[in-house]
Amino acid sequence: MKALRVPRVDLAIGAVVTVAMVLPAFVPHVQPWWVVGLSVLSSLPVIWRRTLLIPVGLVAGGAVTVLALAHQSLTHQLPWLMPYGPLLWTYTFAELAKPVWREAGSVVLIAGVVLSLVLPHESFDTSGYVITSYVAAYALGMGARARRAQREAVEERARRLEEERAVAVAEERTRIARDMHDIVTHSVGLMVVQAEAGPLVVRSEPARAEAAFEAIADTGREAIGQLRQMLGALRGTVEREPHPGLGATPGLVERARQAGLTVHLEERGPRRPVPAAVEVAAYRIIQECLTNTLRHAAARSVRLCLGWSDRALTIEVADDGGGAPDVREGHGIVGMRERAGACGGTLVIDPRGFTVTATLPIG
Numbered sequence: 001m002k003a004l005r006v007p008r009v010d011l012a013i014g015a016v017v018t019v020a021m022v023l024p025a026f027v028p029h030v031q032p033w034w035v036v037g038l039s040v041l042s043s044l045p046v047i048w049r050r051t052l053l054i055p056v057g058l059v060a061g062g063a064v065t066v067l068a069l070a071h072q073s074l075t076h077q078l079p080w081l082m083p084y085g086p087l088l089w090t091y092t093f094a095e096l097a098k099p100v101w102r103e104a105g106s107v108v109l110i111a112g113v114v115l116s117l118v119l120p121h122e123s124f125d126t127s128g129y130v131i132t133s134y135v136a137a138y139a140l141g142m143g144a145r146a147r148r149a150q151r152e153a154v155e156e157r158a159r160r161l162e163e164e165r166a167v168a169v170a171e172e173r174t175r176i177a178r179d180m181h182d183i184v185t186h187s188v189g190l191m192v193v194q195a196e197a198g199p200l201v202v203r204s205e206p207a208r209a210e211a212a213f214e215a216i217a218d219t220g221r222e223a224i225g226q227l228r229q230m231l232g233a234l235r236g237t238v239e240r241e242p243h244p245g246l247g248a249t250p251g252l253v254e255r256a257r258q259a260g261l262t263v264h265l266e267e268r269g270p271r272r273p274v275p276a277a278v279e280v281a282a283y284r285i286i287q288e289c290l291t292n293t294l295r296h297a298a299a300r301s302v303r304l305c306l307g308w309s310d311r312a313l314t315i316e317v318a319d320d321g322g323g324a325p326d327v328r329e330g331h332g333i334v335g336m337r338e339r340a341g342a343c344g345g346t347l348v349i350d351p352r353g354f355t356v357t358a359t360l361p362i363g
Helices: 008-023 033-041 044-048 051-074 084-096 099-118 124-201 206-235 246-258 276-296 329-344
Strands: 261-267 299-308 312-319 347-348 355-361
Touching: 008 033, 008 044, 033 044, 033 355, 044 051, 044 084, 044 355, 051 084, 051 099, 051 206, 084 099, 084 124, 084 355, 099 124, 099 355, 124 206, 124 246, 124 276, 124 329, 246 261, 246 276, 276 299, 276 312, 276 329, 329 347, 329 355
Parallel strands: 261 299
Antiparallel strands: 299 312, 312 355, 347 355
16 A cells, blocks of 8 residues: 555656547547546556656556557647656656666667557658657666666765764763773872871971972873873864873882882883874773772782793783772773774783783784
């Protein structure tokens, strides 16, 4: 039933075509009933041409072919026999038919037109006019198909660009969130640890307390500078500075030591060139591991090992805390996994004693 529903515009077009085909059967002479019936069959079905393309073509084309073959035998010949219905169907066929149907249908269409012109011995002028009309209808349909295909291609390209833009925005938002988390939690974590330790030694060890307070101030200033630079880059008022890489690792280690954590840093194998994305991921993973150790592990020492090979950089951070049987992965751990995954690497967490192992490809 859905296929029989016809838009109003197609109803209007079908009515005009039907009148144009049937009217010559009554003016100036009334033709036999079968002529009127064939005229209706060759025109009225075109209102369903968009949903029943092939059946409508067979009915309308067959009716007009029979009408053309019987034209010469009529007592009162039709004053003008123009296949308006099949011409409209030809346009729609060229516009909508699938390639496999278009090839087969074109052969049948050509055969029907030739049969309708040759057997009744139509004049050269009439044959030329009819053939030109069919060629023009087919060409117009192909032009409409090409325009629709071009429009769909433009819309598809726009849709893909919009999707890519949305993905880029989401990735940038996630990256900013990760950077903000790393900056804030690392800096605030260090300041909290140092602020808690400072009052304990302010009377007994003034020099140590003073160093702790200086470290708090230095850490705060550094965090403010990084946040100001990031916000300026977002507003477009300053250029984005390069992200810190492995070269800044000694600074991380030194700040952790100032906070009271014993850090053992070792490297295995000679250093190799590292892609910029891996540099940033490595730095942020080390930063997050040291921050977590300071804030949550109740550890006194941590071992940081960088293992170099031809294809990968392995980062292993292990502390002497008690670990946890059930680790709840917060934003920090999720961020480390995302950074490792974005580089094509992996990140494994062993909660026993708490060990983080990240493997990042470099070659």
